[in-house]
Amino acid sequence: MAELLTKFPRRRTVLLASLLAVGMTATACSAPGEDRSSNPTSDTAVKTELGADPITLQMYAETGFPLAKALADEFSKQHSNVTFNIREDQFTVIVENAPRVMASDNSPDIIRLPTMVDLVKDDLLKNLDPYFTAYGWDKFPASQLMQLRVGENTRGTGSLYGMGLGYSVTGVFYNKKLATQIGMTQPPATVAEFEELLAKAKTGGVQPIMQFNKNTAGINFPHQALQNQFGDPTQVADWIFQKPGATFDTPAALKATQTIQKWAQAGYFTKDANALDYAGMVGEFQKGNGLFMFNGDWESANLDKAMPGNVGFFLFPTESPGAKHVAMSAPNTFGVSAKAKNPDAAAYFLNWVHTNAKAREISVTVGGSSPGGPSDLPVPSAAENTVLAETLKASQQLGAENGAVDFTANATGGIFAAAITPEMQKLIAGQQTPEGYVKAVQAEYQKELSR
Amino acid sequence: MTSALGSAPTGRDDRRARPTPTRAYRFRWARAAGTGWLYVLPALVMYAVFVLRPLVLTLQYSLYDWNGIGVARWVGLDNYLTVFTDSDLLKIIGNAVVLIVFFSFIPVALGLLVASMVRRITTGAFGTVVRTILFLPQVIPLVAAGIAWSWLLSSNGLVNQVLRAVGLGGVARAWLGDFDTALPAVGVIGAWVLLGLCTILLVTGMSKIDPALYEAARLDGAGPVREFLAVTLPSLRQEIGVCLTVTIIAALASFDIVYISTSGGPGLQTTVPGLEIYRLAFSQRQVGLASALAVVLMLLVLACVLPIQRLTRGEKP
Numbered sequence: 001m002a003e004l005l006t007k008f009p010r011r012r013t014v015l016l017a018s019l020l021a022v023g024m025t026a027t028a029c030s031a032p033g034e035d036r037s038s039n040p041t042s043d044t045a046v047k048t049e050l051g052a053d054p055i056t057l058q059m060y061a062e063t064g065f066p067l068a069k070a071l072a073d074e075f076s077k078q079h080s081n082v083t084f085n086i087r088e089d090q091f092t093v094i095v096e097n098a099p100r101v102m103a104s105d106n107s108p109d110i111i112r113l114p115t116m117v118d119l120v121k122d123d124l125l126k127n128l129d130p131y132f133t134a135y136g137w138d139k140f141p142a143s144q145l146m147q148l149r150v151g152e153n154t155r156g157t158g159s160l161y162g163m164g165l166g167y168s169v170t171g172v173f174y175n176k177k178l179a180t181q182i183g184m185t186q187p188p189a190t191v192a193e194f195e196e197l198l199a200k201a202k203t204g205g206v207q208p209i210m211q212f213n214k215n216t217a218g219i220n221f222p223h224q225a226l227q228n229q230f231g232d233p234t235q236v237a238d239w240i241f242q243k244p245g246a247t248f249d250t251p252a253a254l255k256a257t258q259t260i261q262k263w264a265q266a267g268y269f270t271k272d273a274n275a276l277d278y279a280g281m282v283g284e285f286q287k288g289n290g291l292f293m294f295n296g297d298w299e300s301a302n303l304d305k306a307m308p309g310n311v312g313f314f315l316f317p318t319e320s321p322g323a324k325h326v327a328m329s330a331p332n333t334f335g336v337s338a339k340a341k342n343p344d345a346a347a348y349f350l351n352w353v354h355t356n357a358k359a360r361e362i363s364v365t366v367g368g369s370s371p372g373g374p375s376d377l378p379v380p381s382a383a384e385n386t387v388l389a390e391t392l393k394a395s396q397q398l399g400a401e402n403g404a405v406d407f408t409a410n411a412t413g414g415i416f417a418a419a420i421t422p423e424m425q426k427l428i429a430g431q432q433t434p435e436g437y438v439k440a441v442q443a444e445y446q447k448e449l450s451r
Numbered sequence: 452m453t454s455a456l457g458s459a460p461t462g463r464d465d466r467r468a469r470p471t472p473t474r475a476y477r478f479r480w481a482r483a484a485g486t487g488w489l490y491v492l493p494a495l496v497m498y499a500v501f502v503l504r505p506l507v508l509t510l511q512y513s514l515y516d517w518n519g520i521g522v523a524r525w526v527g528l529d530n531y532l533t534v535f536t537d538s539d540l541l542k543i544i545g546n547a548v549v550l551i552v553f554f555s556f557i558p559v560a561l562g563l564l565v566a567s568m569v570r571r572i573t574t575g576a577f578g579t580v581v582r583t584i585l586f587l588p589q590v591i592p593l594v595a596a597g598i599a600w601s602w603l604l605s606s607n608g609l610v611n612q613v614l615r616a617v618g619l620g621g622v623a624r625a626w627l628g629d630f631d632t633a634l635p636a637v638g639v640i641g642a643w644v645l646l647g648l649c650t651i652l653l654v655t656g657m658s659k660i661d662p663a664l665y666e667a668a669r670l671d672g673a674g675p676v677r678e679f680l681a682v683t684l685p686s687l688r689q690e691i692g693v694c695l696t697v698t699i700i701a702a703l704a705s706f707d708i709v710y711i712s713t714s715g716g717p718g719l720q721t722t723v724p725g726l727e728i729y730r731l732a733f734s735q736r737q738v739g740l741a742s743a744l745a746v747v748l749m750l751l752v753l754a755c756v757l758p759i760q761r762l763t764r765g766e767k768p
Contacts, residue, residue: 274717451737
């Protein structure tokens with residue numbers, strides 16, 4: 001070992017060099033990606049019948065969220081000719097794998113999707129417009145499917161490329177025992193009231209907010225919750241949908257960032273937030289080590305089990321009393337791969353998820369989320385006195401007030417990892433100014449859009 | 452990288468002068484060489500497919516702007532220009548250089564100290580126990596080590612509990628989440644992992660030193676320190692070279708420990724090139740830039756390792 005490399009004889013060096021050269025010429029003839037066969041985008045007539053032939057649907061779903069499997073099992077029970085082959089990965093792994101998996105010959109029929117714009121650009125996703133017409137999805141509230149539309153380099157308008165297996169809503173979970181302890185009798189009606197509660201908790205020796213900020217910036221939850229209230233939410237939506245001219249450098253975003261900085265300095269987040277990951281946050285909250293936690297309804301069933309009767313939920317309050325609520329809410333997006341072998345059956349399944357009574361019930365009881373679908377179908381109810389019932393109610397309220405916006409973290413493929421997470425970690429540690437934060441996020445956004 | 456080093460031929464045969472071959476001998480030799488090549492062919496094919504081809508492809512990708520799926524665009528050396536001008540990427544490379552201190556210098560220095568202490572007890576059952584304990588961190592998967600250490604270093608972890616117990620609660624903090632301590636904390640994990648490897652290598656080296664040398668030194672009136680400097684250290688030159696080579700590569704190409712314990716945070720405080728290459732290629736889908744950074748990292752490793760190889764090569768006394 002000690003005498004390697006430097007004693008490499010000349011003859012062998014020549015041999016190695018020539019091997020490398022051969023490799024070079026063998027591989028360097030064409031630019032990477034050029035040999036990719038163009039995708040079959042034949043828009044033949046779609047079938048809305050499942051038929052009786054045996055079908056195996058390949059599904060690529062997210063680990064830790066049992067809804068997809070529960071729905072698949074029920075579907076197979078109702079349609080005995082259809083079986084599912086389910087592969088599961090963590091969401092971050094799916095984000096990294098999706099393009100390659102979908103470009104492969106073994107492309108899944110139904111896949112849990114990260115951001116869609118790049119996948120559409122690369123012709124990897126099936127356009128669902130023909131199914132939209134065939135199944136009459138125009139009876140769904142238009143806002144429900146808006147986030148799943150992709151147009152010319154923007155999202156929010158254009159053709160439909162995905163459907164939700166449940167439609168999630170986010171807000172604030174609170175520990176009821178600790179809330180009583182600090183004298184909170186009802187959910188706050190304004191941001192100012194919310195801040196009063198934070199201060200009361202702090203002086204009362206209760207950790208005001210339990211929020212993770214390791215790996216990915218969990219504090220982006222409260223940040224966007226504030227940003228949604230401080231300005232026109234369409235500005236936020238336009239930025240997420242990559243509308244031309246949209247910017248993150250707005251007074252609303254700046255004010256939200258200043259507020260987060262203020263909260264951090266006041267000690268409303270834990271001192272180790274930058275070393276706390278998602279699972280750690282949920283664990284600490286369940287142990288009663290925090291009054292508030294910004295999170296989504298996917299945790300409702302879990303929290304009901306871990307702290308029954310002791311957890312409540314409210315939509316983040318508005319700036320002025322009585323205003324319309326605005327909250328992050330997004331479909332648990334699933335799409336059909338452009339190379340899917342059974343696209344018709346996949347679409348049939350997606351339609352069934354939204355319209356079948358049993359499937360809708362599973363969406364609520366297993367997934368904890370609103371099942372979406374046509375507005376004239378009843379929403380299955382959850383058990384009384386559960387936080388699940390509260391999040392469902394909040395979801396309906398948000399739908400009625402038309403206040404759903406997507407997550408800023410979904411604006412581009414890399415914005416969360418490359419800008420929001422590191423800059424947010426700096427912000428709460430006092431290593432970044434609010435002005436610098438807003439500018440850094442916008443700079444990364446522009447860099448990514450220019451590629 | 453390491454596999455390329457590990458499987459490189461040493462070339463000892465070439466230094467042996469061959470007799471001037473007669474015709475028949477030359478024929479036999481050629482046939483023997485042909486058979487030889489046949490024997491190594493399977494290994495060579497694997498080497499070409501899994502080491503050389505990816506290496507060449509990485510070089511090729513680094514000259515393109517490519518998202519991994521669509522058609523790539525030729526950009527020449529632009530990606531390299533980005534690597535050397537982007538302040539974030541330079542900071543990331545700097546982090547790796549800092550880690551060399553923790554992954555390399557500290558384990559080698561401590562390893563020398565520990566090895567000199569345990570040298571005399573390397574035989575017998577007790578010796579085996581000592582060696583096993585020292586080598587244990589090498590056997591534990593790095594991911595498990597990372598998880599265990601992130602528990603130890605968390606705000607309510609063992610490290611802080613001990614600090615509070617001895618009245619040093621003031622310095623207790625989330626070591627891996629603090630901007631000032633995150634990188635050194637990651638370094639400590641690396642030092643722990645690599646200390647055992649260095650110690651074992653050095654103990655083995657020491658056991659090969661001729662006891663007569665120590666005796667001679669002692670007769671000349673050398674104390675333990677003098678003995679260490681005049682006999683032990685020079686005799687261990689090659690082992691120290693191996694230790695430095697392996698640990699510097701571990702520092703510059705680190706990934707597992709960082710990914711598990713901090714994910715590169717807070718901010719970019721502990722992001723290292725290995726992690727950034729992975730992020731650029733798979734999450735940001737900039738395969739070209741990731742490849743360029745990978746090539747730069749490879750050159751950086753060679754730039755650090757080659758001089759060490761040269762310095763520590765010398766023949767054993």
